Amino acid sequence: MLRYIASTALIFIAVPAIAQEPTDSVKTQELKEVVVQAQMQRTSSAKSTYTPSGKQKNAAQNAVDLLRQMAIPQIRINPIDETVTDNVGGSVAIYINFLEASKEEMEGLRTADVRRVEYLEFPTDPRFRGAERVINIIVQEYAYGGYTKVRANENFLVGLSSRINIFSKFTYKKMTYDLYAGANNWNNHHIGKTTEGTYRLTDTEGKEYSLNRKETLESSHYKQNQYPVTFRATYNSDKIQIRNLLAFTNLGIPTNEYSGKLEYSLNSVEGYSFDRKNPNRSNSIAYSGTYFFALPQGFSVDFSPSFNYTHGNDYTDYSVSNQSEIYRHAKEDAYNYRLNLYIRKSFGQKHSVILGGNYGDNINRLQYTGDNGYNDKFHNAFAAGMVGYNFQTQKISVNFDAGLAWENSDINGQKNNDTYPFTHINVRYVPNHKNSFSAYFQYATNSPGISEKSSDLLRENELMYITGNPLLENCRHTTINIAYTWMPSNAFSLSAYGSYFGMYDRHLLVYKPYEHGKALLRSYVNDGDYLNGEIGLAANLKLLNGKLQLYANPSQSFYKSTGIFNENCNSFRVTAQAIYYLDNFYFQAYYESPRKSMFTASPRISKGRNFHSVTVGWANANWNLRVMAANFFNKGWDGATNTTISPYYSELQTIIGTSSHPRINLTSTYTFGYGKKVQRGNEVGEQSGAASAILK
Numbered sequence: 001m002l003r004y005i006a007s008t009a010l011i012f013i014a015v016p017a018i019a020q021e022p023t024d025s026v027k028t029q030e031l032k033e034v035v036v037q038a039q040m041q042r043t044s045s046a047k048s049t050y051t052p053s054g055k056q057k058n059a060a061q062n063a064v065d066l067l068r069q070m071a072i073p074q075i076r077i078n079p080i081d082e083t084v085t086d087n088v089g090g091s092v093a094i095y096i097n098f099l100e101a102s103k104e105e106m107e108g109l110r111t112a113d114v115r116r117v118e119y120l121e122f123p124t125d126p127r128f129r130g131a132e133r134v135i136n137i138i139v140q141e142y143a144y145g146g147y148t149k150v151r152a153n154e155n156f157l158v159g160l161s162s163r164i165n166i167f168s169k170f171t172y173k174k175m176t177y178d179l180y181a182g183a184n185n186w187n188n189h190h191i192g193k194t195t196e197g198t199y200r201l202t203d204t205e206g207k208e209y210s211l212n213r214k215e216t217l218e219s220s221h222y223k224q225n226q227y228p229v230t231f232r233a234t235y236n237s238d239k240i241q242i243r244n245l246l247a248f249t250n251l252g253i254p255t256n257e258y259s260g261k262l263e264y265s266l267n268s269v270e271g272y273s274f275d276r277k278n279p280n281r282s283n284s285i286a287y288s289g290t291y292f293f294a295l296p297q298g299f300s301v302d303f304s305p306s307f308n309y310t311h312g313n314d315y316t317d318y319s320v321s322n323q324s325e326i327y328r329h330a331k332e333d334a335y336n337y338r339l340n341l342y343i344r345k346s347f348g349q350k351h352s353v354i355l356g357g358n359y360g361d362n363i364n365r366l367q368y369t370g371d372n373g374y375n376d377k378f379h380n381a382f383a384a385g386m387v388g389y390n391f392q393t394q395k396i397s398v399n400f401d402a403g404l405a406w407e408n409s410d411i412n413g414q415k416n417n418d419t420y421p422f423t424h425i426n427v428r429y430v431p432n433h434k435n436s437f438s439a440y441f442q443y444a445t446n447s448p449g450i451s452e453k454s455s456d457l458l459r460e461n462e463l464m465y466i467t468g469n470p471l472l473e474n475c476r477h478t479t480i481n482i483a484y485t486w487m488p489s490n491a492f493s494l495s496a497y498g499s500y501f502g503m504y505d506r507h508l509l510v511y512k513p514y515e516h517g518k519a520l521l522r523s524y525v526n527d528g529d530y531l532n533g534e535i536g537l538a539a540n541l542k543l544l545n546g547k548l549q550l551y552a553n554p555s556q557s558f559y560k561s562t563g564i565f566n567e568n569c570n571s572f573r574v575t576a577q578a579i580y581y582l583d584n585f586y587f588q589a590y591y592e593s594p595r596k597s598m599f600t601a602s603p604r605i606s607k608g609r610n611f612h613s614v615t616v617g618w619a620n621a622n623w624n625l626r627v628m629a630a631n632f633f634n635k636g637w638d639g640a641t642n643t644t645i646s647p648y649y650s651e652l653q654t655i656i657g658t659s660s661h662p663r664i665n666l667t668s669t670y671t672f673g674y675g676k677k678v679q680r681g682n683e684v685g686e687q688s689g690a691a692s693a694i695l696k
């Protein structure tokens with residue numbers, strides 16, 4: 001049998017046996033079957049390319065679901081919040097046709113139009129705006145017409161959890177217009193936490209003693225309503241991409257209540273209770289633009305401005321045994337803007353240089369009334385410049401950049417400046433289209449948020465106060481990643497990886513005596529190092545001509561903290577998935593084991609529960625209907641436990657919620673088109689607002 005590997009769509013050509021009439025010069029000869037099989041996955045020095053099968057595209061409901069169906073070995077997908085990361089938890093930017101996509105955009109992607117999926121590490125294309133890891137989904141482009149996609153998602157057994165989204169797209173020549181609207185509503189009675197804390201306090205005679213305080217959650221009610229609307233216009237030609245987006249989101253949490261029993265170890269009186277309420281609401285507007293120009297002589301320019309504004313009202317009401325203890329109202333106006341500029345110049349086929357810069361500011365105007373009265377003016381400005389170089393051949397790719405960044409924070413007149421260098425180095429070696437090796441190094445800085453640097457002092461309960469630290473300094477970190485990817489055939493792919501992350505003199509949450517030891521104050525300091533390492537293996541196997549697909553990802557993590565919080569933590573985790581396709585039906589089983597992890601900025605270790613699910617779905621050209629049963633072997637509403645051990649305060653906290661509770665999920669999508677074919681996918685989505693500075 002003669003086998004030929006093609007590089008585009010999957011093709012099988014069968015040539016039957018041919019018999020010829022014998023002549024004087026020609027003898028009868030029978031040819032064997034000739035099969036031409038496409039290469040569905042390959043790797044190069046620039047990227048790894050995957051072509052989804054028709055079964056995978058038919059079964060997938062959105063972009064993230066398609067990535068889950070494809071089980072790309074270099075990435076990992078969280079089954080609860082559907083975030084996409086690399087195997088060691090690093091962020092992965094999602095692009096569609098070289099334009100950045102939001103989470104809600106990806107929900108509206110019509111997966112039937114996807115041609116291929118590219119995974120890039122440290123891409124030099126300025127349209128990726130310096131992202132370190134990118135998934136670029138290439139979809140079919142059309143000329144004229146439009147389509148509308150409706151998606152409904154509902155959970156049962158966990159209270160109301162309903163999401164209804166509408167995506168509409170219309171294209172005329174080189175212009176595309178997108179409109180997105182959503183209605184997302186939640187209403188449940190099983191959310192909150194039970195907290196048992198041990199306080200090291202001082203009595204009136206100056207003697208230290210330990211007090212155990214326990215809040216046991218007995219009742220809760222949480223309601224949230226979110227209504228986003230977004231409009232976007234895109235001009236797209238061979239050498240120019242221009243996009244402008246305007247979005248509005250109304251978010252309301254009218255009910256956010258928790259109540260239960262309150263106990264003290266040194267008090268024999270029974271009957272204490274607590275009641276905590278925290279309703280809030282906000283309105284946000286967002287603008288973002290993209291201006292990309294491919295210029296003569298190998299030059300290209302990408303300029304991307306963005307602006308976000310959020311107006312919010314946050315209310316806190318805490319009482320013990322029906323006696324008012326804490327009441328405050330936070331009213332906030334939060335702004336941020338950012339300007340990014342990247343210029344690239346190519347020199348022949350192997351060399352390119354990129355210059356980049358950005359400037360922006362985060363601004364908060366915050367007013368507290370009630371038990372606390374503050375008028376805050378915060379801002380955190382930043383600027384950075386970088387230069388990068390790329391060398392690329394068929395087998396080797398070397399990417400290097402270095403730059404200098406400047407930050408200026410002003411917290412109610414308390415100013416702090418920091419200027420620091422950063423660098424990234426990525427080397428990729430590809431001996432052939434089946435094997436690739438990569439190594440990555442980063443030296444960068446972690447900057448605290450405005451809430452961590454706030455000078456306000458607020459009361460959390462009768463024994464705990466909280467504040468920020470205006471003098472909190474930035475901390476440096478290094479990252480080292482190595483990976484090997486093997487794709488011997490369409491039926492199998494594997495990625496082995498290891499990572500190291502170190503954060504030095506980090507931001508650490510600490511507890512100190514307050515009010516002469518009668519209470520504690522929670523704040524932040526720079527102290528100790530946070531070290532994390534991970535090794536793992538991710539493999540994908542296809543059987544029965546692609547009808548059965550198996551995926552497994554075992555990994556081992558190592559954590560170490562030094563300084564005030566001196567602790568070690570090791571964790572093993574395994575993720576497994578099986579998918580079977582039968583005509584228009586598909587069946588999926590998923591399991592993720594419990595995981596233990598250590599927080600970077602807190603003396604806290606978290607241990608979660610397992611997640612498991614079974615899914616049955618049916619899909620055709622327009623409809624995709626799915627039912628999923630999740631966590632049916634779990635009991636109760638406990639989702640995770642957080643353990644804190646520190647000199648003045650220790651805590652065991654049980655997180656209560658719906659993430660690990662048994663539930664049934666129903667999801668349906670319907671897509672209908674009008675006019676001639678258009679470019680589909682890359683729908684506009686809900687946008688986020690500006691970051692808040694309200695202390696929590």
